[in-house]
Amino acid sequence: GAGVSQSPSNKVTEKGKDVELRCDPISGHTALYWYRQSLGQGLEFLIYFQGNSAPDKSGLPSDRFSAERTGGSVSTLTIQRTQQEDSAVYLCASSNGQLTNEKLFFGSGTQLSVL
Amino acid sequence: DQQVKQNSPSLSVQEGRISILNCDYTNSMFDYFLWYKKYPAEGPTFLISISSIKDKNEDGRFTVFLNKSAKHLSLHIVPSQPGDSAVYFCAAYAGSNYKLTFGKGTLLTVNP
Numbered sequence: 001g002a003g004v005s006q007s008p009s010n011k012v013t014e015k016g017k018d019v020e021l022r023c024d025p026i027s028g029h030t031a032l033y034w035y036r037q038s039l040g041q042g043l044e045f046l047i048y049f050q051g052n053s054a055p056d057k058s059g060l061p062s063d064r065f066s067a068e069r070t071g072g073s074v075s076t077l078t079i080q081r082t083q084q085e086d087s088a089v090y091l092c093a094s095s096n097g098q099l100t101n102e103k104l105f106f107g108s109g110t111q112l113s114v115l
Numbered sequence: 116d117q118q119v120k121q122n123s124p125s126l127s128v129q130e131g132r133i134s135i136l137n138c139d140y141t142n143s144m145f146d147y148f149l150w151y152k153k154y155p156a157e158g159p160t161f162l163i164s165i166s167s168i169k170d171k172n173e174d175g176r177f178t179v180f181l182n183k184s185a186k187h188l189s190l191h192i193v194p195s196q197p198g199d200s201a202v203y204f205c206a207a208y209a210g211s212n213y214k215l216t217f218g219k220g221t222l223l224t225v226n227p
Contacts, residue, residue, distance in 0.1 A: 004158070042204065043217040056214065091158055104215065106158030
């Protein structure tokens with residue numbers, strides 16, 4: 001595809017359930033980022049991948065959050081035992097090369113609602 | 116601890132007038148600053164950037180000004196158009212870091 005694709009676009013779940021959010025970056029982009037935006041907040045960094053490895057997971061809020069990336073392409077963000085405070089828009093972005101943040105391309109996000 | 120601050124949650128201007136969006140930062144290690152624009156239900160898109168070695172960068176109707184001593188930057192849009200109505204995020208990073216730090220955003224509404 002031409003852009004970063006995220007699925008699902010909306011997810012409503014019950015507290016305590018697990019959810020998986022998917023990101024398909026732009027083909028050939030080696031860097032992949034996950035951010036989230038809670039209501040009234042800025043974009044909060046979660047995790048960064050360079051290829052399949054994640055040199056920085058420092059933004060993950062708790063051990064209920066994990067992410068992986070396979071084949072240097074698709075990434076999945078998993079939230080276990082969801083809580084209401086996990087409700088947010090989860091945004092994925094990809095970049096071609098290193099440290100070129102201005103070339104970050106974002107997907108449209110997944111709106112997660114935990115009831 | 117918010118390292119990038121956008122103190123105005125919203126701004127309303129008339130079409131054709133100037134829009135000025137402000138951003139302050141606290142981390143003196145930041146040396147590259149960006150503005151992103153976000154429409155509802157879409158991801159942010161890059162708008163304009165500035166390196167700390169400059170104090171101004173212009174791209175068409177958009178100009179970013181950087182005042183390093185005040186740790187302040189601003190985005191000017193002249194003339195403003197209704198299609199500019201969106202949320203504008205200020206972001207920054209240190210050159211050795213890959214991590215963008217974002218402000219909370221300012222909702223700009225341009226009235227016809």
